[in-house]
Amino acid sequence: MSDALIESLTAAVQARPDDLPLRLHLAELLVAAGRGAEAIEHAAQVLTREPGNAAARTLMASALGGGPAPAPAAPSDPAPASAGQAPAAAAPPPATASGSAADPGKPAGGVDWAALEQQFGDAVPPRFARSGDEPEPVAGHADRAFDVERSTVTLADVGGMAEVKKRLEVSFLGPLRNPKLRSLFGKSLRGGLLLYGPPGCGKTFLARAVAGEMGAAFVSLSITDVLNMWVGSSERNLHDLFESARGHAPCVLFLDEIDALGHKRSQLHSSAMRTVVNQLLTELDGVQGGNDGVFVLAATNAPWDVDAALRRPGRLDRTVLVLPPDRPARASIVEFHLRDRPVAGVDLDAVAAATDNFSGADLAHLCETAAEFAMRDSIATGEIRMINQADMLAAAAEIRPSTDAWFSTARNVAMFANQNGEYDDLAAYLKKRKPR
Template sequence: MSSDALIESLSAAIDARPDDLPLRLHLATMLLDAGRGGEAIAQVGQALARDPGNEQAQALMQRALGAAVPPPPPTPDAASAGPAPAAPAQRPAPAGAAGDDPLAAYEQELADVVPPRFARAGDEPEPVAGDHDRVYDVETATIRLADVGGMSAVKERLELAFLGPLRNPQLRKMYGKSLRGGLMLYGPPGCGKTFLARAVAGEMGAKFISLSIVDVLDMWMGNSERNLHELFQAARRNAPCVLFLDEVDALGHKRSQVSSSSMRTLGNQLLAELDGMEGSNEGVFVLAATNTPWDVDPALRRPGRLDRVVLVLPPDAEARRAILEYHLRERPIAGIDLHKVVAATEDLSGADLAHLCETAAEYAMADSVRSGEVRMIEQRDFDRALKEVRPSTRPWMSTARNVAMFANEGGVYDDLVAYLKKRKLL
C-alpha cells in the first residue's frame, strides 16, 4: 500500500476515533515523513489540545515547526537571468511585532493551517457598502393567526389596525388609511407577544425583523444610533415588513428617569425613526412588546407612533387547551383529563403551561426508571406537576394592580382595570 493510501486510511480511522492519540500521532509522523508539514501540525495540534503534556506530541510539533520551508521553484525568466541578487538584510521587527508576540509567531508558522486572527474566511464575501440585510436577520414568517389559540380580542384589534387595511387597498385609499403605524403589545411575561407578532407578519405575507436592545447598543459614541437607523432602513427596504421591537421599555425608557445621556440620545433616535424623518415608513408595521408599559416614554405612545396599545393576557381556556395539546402532541400520554388540567391552570402563562408538560413528563420518566417498566404520561403526573408549577404571572399582576389603581391617567389601562375587576383582583 502506498504511503498516500495509508495516510488516507489513517485519516478515516481518526475521524471515527478522534480521541485515539497514539493513532493521531502516528498519522502526524507519516505526514511529516511525506513532506506534508501543514497537515502534520494540524494533527499534532489536535493531540496537544487533548493532552497538553504529551512529550511525543511536543517533540513532533517542534520537528514540524523547525522543518525548513522549501524555496519556490524559479520561473523561466529568473533562470535565464542568471543568479539572483543577494536578498537585502532584514530589518529588525518593531516592538509588538511577531518577534515580541508569541501568538503572532505561531500565527505565521501555522498560516497554511489556521486562518489569521480577525480575518475573514476564504469563502466569506467582502462587505458591500449599503448592504445591511446580511447583518440583520430578515425572516419570512410561516405561522398565521390561526395558529394562535384563543386571544380573540387581540386578533380583532390587529385586524382593525393592520390586516383589514392591507387586504382592502381600494377601501384603504377611499378612507385615506395609511399603511404605516405602530402598536404596542403589553402583558405578563410568557404570554405569547413575540409569537403573536410573527403570526401577524405571516398573515400579512410580510417580512419579519426582530429588534432588541442587544442588536442596537454599542460601546462607541454614535454607533448605537447608527445601528438603530440601519435596522429601520432594512425594514424599509423589505417593505411590507413587520419590525418587532422586543422589550421596547429598554430602548425607549422614560427619559425623565434616564441618567445616561447616550440612552437619552438613543431614545430620541427611536422617536425620529418612528416619525419617518429619515425615510418613509410606508409599509413598515411597527409592533412593540413590553412587560412594563408604565416604564415606556410617553412620547412613544403619542398618535402616529405606538399609538395603539393592546393587552395580551394569560391564555384563556381555549388557548390553554391548544397550548397543552401542542406540547403533548409527540409525547406518550394516556388517560389525561385535559378539561380538568385546563380548569386548574387559569393563571398560568403559555411558558408556564410548557413547563407544566415538561414537569409531568419528568415524573413519568423518573417512575419508569425506578420501576424498570416504561409507562405513559398519566393524569397523576399532571396532578403532581400542578402542585409544583406556580404561575409566573402573579408578581406582574401585583404590580399591574398598583398601576391600575394609581397611575391610569387618561384611561390607558382601562382594559387592564376591567380584567382585574373580572378576576376580583381589584
C-alpha cells in the same frame, strides 16, 4: 525535466495524497519545468495542512513569481556564495516609479501579493496575521447584515386571543389585503402597535404570526442588537436596523422589551441612553426614510416605563393587552406540549380548568413537571408508565402562576395611574379576574 517523471510522481501523489514530502518534491519539479500553475495547487495543499512549512512557502512564492525554484537557504540569512559559484538568489530588483520592494502595499519583484492573496485566499493562509488586540476593519453601513426571517406561523396557530386578533385585523391585516379600500380611506401602510401584558403570554409568538399572516419579512430587534459601548454606535445600529426593515418592505419590525430601549427619559441618568431614545423616535417618524410597508410591533411587560413620546399618534399609537390564555386556549397549549410524550387518560378540559391565570410558559412548565413525575415513578418501579391525569393535576397544584406578581404591580397602575384611560382594558380585566 522529464515529463514522464512528473507524470509518475503525479500518479503517486494521487495514490498517497497525505504524503506531503512527495507532494513538495512534485511541486519543486513542476516549478523547475516552468509549470507554476500546477505547482501552486500542490504547494497550497501542503500549506493547508502545515501553514508554517517554509519549503512550501518558498515554492509557492517561486511558482507565483514564475521563476525557477530558489535554493533551500532561508531568504533572511542566505548562505555565502563560495568561489566560482553563483549566488543562490538574485539581488532584489531596484525600486521603480510603480513600486518599491520596501513597500508592502505595492507589487514587489513583479508579484502583486494583494491580488494573489485575494485569488488564493481559500487555500493559502494570509501573509500577515492580525494581532489579538487590533480591531477588525469596520465595513460600511450598507454592508451590515441582519437576520431577516420569513415566518411560517400564522394567526391560526395562535390559540385564543380573539380580541387581539380583531385589533390586528383592523390595524394591519385588513388594509394590507384590500389595497383599493385602503386607498379610498387614505389608510397608510405604516404604523405601530404596542403589545403589553405579563411575561410568557405569547407576545413574541404573536408578532411572528402577524408576519406570517402578511407574508412579510420579520426582523426582531432586542437591546443587544442596539447598545454599544462606543459613543454614537448604538444610534447607528438602530438606524441600520430600521434601514434593513425598510429595504425588505413589507416587513414586520419587532421591538422586544421596548421599555429597555425606550425608557422614560426623565428617569434616565445616562445621556447616552437619552440619545438612543431620541434616535428611536426619529426612526419611528421615518424622517430620513419612509416607513411605508414597515409595521412596527413592540412588546413590553412594563408599558408604564415606556417614554410617553413613543406612544403618541404616528408612532406606537395603538396599545393591545395580551392576557394569559383563556380556558380553550389553555387546553390547546397543553395538548401541544404533550404531543410527543407518552400520555394516557388526560382530560384536557379538566387540566385547563385547574390552571386559571397560567401563562403559556407556565403551561409548558406544567407539562414538563408532569413528565418528571411519571419518569420518577418509572425509575423507582422499573416499569415504564404513561403520564396520566393525576400527574397533570399534581403539577398544577404545585406550580404557582407566574402572572400573579405582574398583576399585583399592574393593579396599582390601573388604580392610581390611569388618568387618561390608557389602561381601561387592564382595569376591566382585573375586576373580573379571579385570584388563585
